[in-house]
Amino acid sequence: EPEVTQTPSHQVTQMGQEVILRCVPISNHLYFYWYRQILGQKVEFLVSFYNNEISEKSEIFDDQFSVERPDGSNFTLKIRSTKLEDSAMYFCASSDTPGPPNYGYTFGSGTRLTVV
Amino acid sequence: AQSVTQLDSHVSVSEGTPVLLRCNYSSSYSPSLFWYVQHPNKGLQLLLKYTSAATLVKGINGFEAEFKKSETSFHLTKPSAHMSDAAEYFCVVIGTGNQFYFGTGTSLTVIP
Numbered sequence: 447e448p449e450v451t452q453t454p455s456h457q458v459t460q461m462g463q464e465v466i467l468r469c470v471p472i473s474n475h476l477y478f479y480w481y482r483q484i485l486g487q488k489v490e491f492l493v494s495f496y497n498n499e500i501s502e503k504s505e506i507f508d509d510q511f512s513v514e515r516p517d518g519s520n521f522t523l524k525i526r527s528t529k530l531e532d533s534a535m536y537f538c539a540s541s542d543t544p545g546p547p548n549y550g551y552t553f554g555s556g557t558r559l560t561v562v
Numbered sequence: 563a564q565s566v567t568q569l570d571s572h573v574s575v576s577e578g579t580p581v582l583l584r585c586n587y588s589s590s591y592s593p594s595l596f597w598y599v600q601h602p603n604k605g606l607q608l609l610l611k612y613t614s615a616a617t618l619v620k621g622i623n624g625f626e627a628e629f630k631k632s633e634t635s636f637h638l639t640k641p642s643a644h645m646s647d648a649a650e651y652f653c654v655v656i657g658t659g660n661q662f663y664f665g666t667g668t669s670l671t672v673i674p
Binding site: 452477479481487488489490491494502504537539541544551552553554555556 | 606
């Protein structure tokens with residue numbers, strides 16, 4: 447079964463450093479998403495991306511965050527200057543349609559980011 | 563606005579007994595609802611989804627959920643719990659812009 451692949455599975459970075467989280471969506475999917483889950487809290491939407499531009503973003507997704515699809519396969523989330531509160535599990539997701547009912551929305555296994 | 567409320571943060575059942583994980587939703591229109599499971603150190607796996615077809619939805623691993631509009635509920639059930647069912651379960655509703663709105667999660671413990 448096709449999978450969304452995220453690398454690395456765990457990343458430790460120093461506060462103030464830039465970090466790039468990588469995702470390889472399912473190959474025929476066109477809609478891409480990032481979510482995060484701070485330890486002990488709910489999964490929260492960050493951003494959606496379609497046709498090489500951001501479709502929607504949440505209040506969490508401030509100027510420190512950016513997304514990019516640098517080539518035909520990768521979808522990246524960059525945090526410019528990490529803060530301690532950026533420590534979380536980051537999930538990438540992709541879908542083949544913009545909405546229900548035939549909704550092939552698939553999550554990756556996540557990247558655990560630890561900022562020290 | 564769309565949201566979901568998971569009524570129990572933790573549920574504990576004995577192996578072989580039924581599982582009930584409760585979820586209530588709030589939506590200004592006919593919602594699309596999902597249940598996801600997250601095993602320790604793993605990603606989010608889709609269990610089942612409701613997208614305005616049959617109100618009783620069957621998912622993987624013997625789970626099912628019933629959409630009840632009158633009660634604004636979408637509870638997840640399984641007739642007989644297995645040790646491998648121990649995990650975190652999330653009820654999810656799709657909102658505007660196809661954002662997923664997650665509940666706070668229910669941790670399921672299965673006692674041997």
